[in-house]
Amino acid sequence: MDFKHVPVLYEECISNLKIRDDGIYVDGTLGGGGHASGIAEHLSRKGMLIGIDRDADAIEAAGKRLSDMECKVELVHGNYSEITDILEKLGVNGIDGALLDIGVSSFQLDNAERGFSxxxxxxxxxxxxxxxxxxxxxxxxxxxxxxxxxxxxxxxxxxxxxxxxxxxxxxxxxxxxxxxxxxxxxxxxxxxxxxxxxxxxxxxxxxxxxxxxxxNELEQLERAIDRFCDVLLPGGRLCVITFHSLEDRIVKEAFNRRLNPCTCPKEFPVCICGKVSDVNKVTGKPIVAGEEELKRNPRARSAKLRVIEKKG
CATH class of the missing domain: 1.10.150.170 (Putative methyltransferase TM0872, insert domain)
Structure with missing residues (x-):
């Protein structure tokens, strides 16, 4: 069976990543490579795409799809929550942007033998x-x-x-x-x-x-947000797509903790913990799919995109 994946909020993700052609970008939920190929198309041979997925079938299929890209491509069979270790093994000190498309892929749903549907x-x-x-x-x-x-x-x-x-x-x-x-x-x-x-x-x-x-999806997501924020270079952006309220709540709260890291009791008149935010909010309310996309891909109906940017 072909590995199919209809990338959700594709244009919105590519736009919000603000891709530099010589930058290093991570697709932490590679799937069929729909979003990843869009990122790679914006990169020159000086740029690098790192694709991560827990599903070996995804790695194989996306590898074929990305084989002709001009940029350097590194594919990793692993969990996006281990981003710090993955980058260390690749000798990468920081990234210019990352995308996480949380949940089950179209391929996994459509491939009956996997038991997702x-x-x-x-x-x-x-x-x-x-x-x-x-x-x-x-x-x-x-x-x-x-x-x-x-x-x-x-x-x-x-x-x-x-x-x-x-x-x-x-x-x-x-x-x-x-x-x-x-x-x-x-x-x-x-x-x-x-x-x-x-x-x-x-x-x-x-x-x-x-x-x-x-x-163990929600724990992995919660663990990953801070780790991805940590490895972003100044001006780098993290885009996260969620598909239900539990996921979206985790992302929203994790972003808010990063935006407001002060741990002082509320009754304190001034902050004494010294914790200062290292990120800026890009999206207030999450970005959702428009009518045209919903006609093409009904699975986009519950998708929400939130974006955060590293200061500097």
Missing amino acids: YMHDAPLDMRMNRDDGFSAYDVINGYDKNRLTEVIRKYGEEKWASRISDFIIKRRKTGKIETTGQLVDVIKAAIPASARREGPHPAKRTFQAVRIEVN
């Missing part, structure tokens, strides 16, 4: 890095009711979380839940018919929750 019947997997030993199968068949409920409620923002986990536990008594189709059937049985008639697919929130749990 509730629209295809496949083994329960959902691992972004197939070298990892822990999968959706382990969550669904191994977690107790309380832990399952917490995951589904916290990461899926699913109001029927307790009922869904109840039905999962009962279904497990007759045998392991091994496929996405079996899990969808359990979720549909758990959610009352009246609630299933409105809104998104009844399994959407639970699948999102399990995927986030399997891949």
Whole structure:
């Protein structure tokens, strides 16, 4: 299967990165290379693109797509949250910009065998890095009711979380839940018919929750923001695209902490901790997709882009 990825908010990302043709830029969520190829096209042979992805299939596919670029291209099979170590291994002291497109890629959703989609019947997997030993199968068949409920409620923002986990536990008594189709059937049985008639697919929130749990996505994102800000050179920009409120909240709060690093109690009349911001806010409200993009790519509907810039 071809590795397809429809880059979301493409023009907005390229514009906000303010790419210098001799700069060093990182795409921390390489995917099919859609955003990365746009960055690389703006770079001369003096420039450098570093692409990172947890998915070996992404590295292989993007490598083909980026093979004819004029700039230097370095592709790394790894996690973007390890950016500091990755740059050190590459001998790079700082970067001029970076992009993070958080969440699951179009390829991973469309490739049925990966088990990310509730629209295809496949083994329960959902691992972004197939070298990892822990999968959706382990969550669904191994977690107790309380832990399952917490995951589904916290990461899926699913109001029927307790009922869904109840039905999962009962279904497990007759045998392991091994496929996405079996899990969808359990979720549909758990959610009352009246609630299933409105809104998104009844399994959407639970699948999102399990995927986030399997891949430790929110912790990786929180860890990464400061690390990327640390490695930005003066004037360098970090662009982050999120797809649901949990991710966006993490980015917004991480940016705000970086913009206002003072740790003094609020009642202090003046700051005595001495912590000073090293970044400037570029976006207030997040940038969202326009009508034309939404017609071309419905998956862009929930996308939000936030941008921050290193001072200097």
